[in-house]
Amino acid sequence: MENTFNIPGGLNRSTELMHQDWATTAYWANFIAIVNYILLGLGAFALILLSAFASQLPGVYDSMDNPIAYYMLAGGGALSIVIGLVFLGLALVINTFLFRFARRLKTALDLHDQDAFETAWFNFRNYLRWNGISILVLIVGYIVLIVAMASALSGLREF
């Protein structure tokens, strides 16, 4: 009997099975990206509410005699808004890579567009890369914070 099972060939061309997998991947990636956009919109709304609340805080404590407490409140509110803006902006950029990946992959499969196919994987690489760099920065930030707190605590103990 003839053996019709081919030994897998080189990776020169995509196959129909890959196309089926990519179609499903693009569909769900698009869905996830759209949900993320909606959540980011809600996050931006929450940030606007927070900034409105934070701008009222120093006014509430105007009668305070302690200027340090006054500036800590005002500064704390401003800092939380800046941190929120940075996180929202970063999340928006990262999510856009996912959205573009999904859209370009779908276009590539529908129109058999080689350029769209390459752009899709470029965006997917960027999506993972930006996520990875953000997580690395976050981990380094945590380590710096822990070291700073530990050194501050040891300094207090010596004092």
Added chain:
Amino acid sequence: MEDNFNQPLDTGFQADDPSHSSSGFRITPEVRQFWKESANWGMFFSVLGFLYLGMILLSFLSLTALGGAEGAMAGIMTLIALAIVAPIIWLLFNFSRYTRKAVLYDDSAAAHVGFANLRRLFHLVGILIIIVLVFYGVVLLIGLISIGL
């Protein structure tokens, strides 16, 4: 149902078959590079994920060691978290492993396995998002009903 026993077992896998190659996309060196970098980042995330799983497992063990109803409840919650996170990390790990293998050894079959894992990963995350959204919707509905709106 019609059975086609004459069809090769690896139908759809044949990257070098001229009848298939005309319909497929060219896997250019740029695309290979994107896949390789994506697989490397995926491997980084899965290593972090496995560390996270280890921490969840440790907290599960410590919570069950506490004993009592609270310990059992917390243990069950941790186990649920483990059951949700573990498949996601496993699929990401498999995508990274097989895609890297596909690019390094020019292996079409490994690429199929890698992309099948990527499909399952996005599918699973999408379904989890739907479940969470439905859960939030139900909570919101119950909240609105309870305040009499």
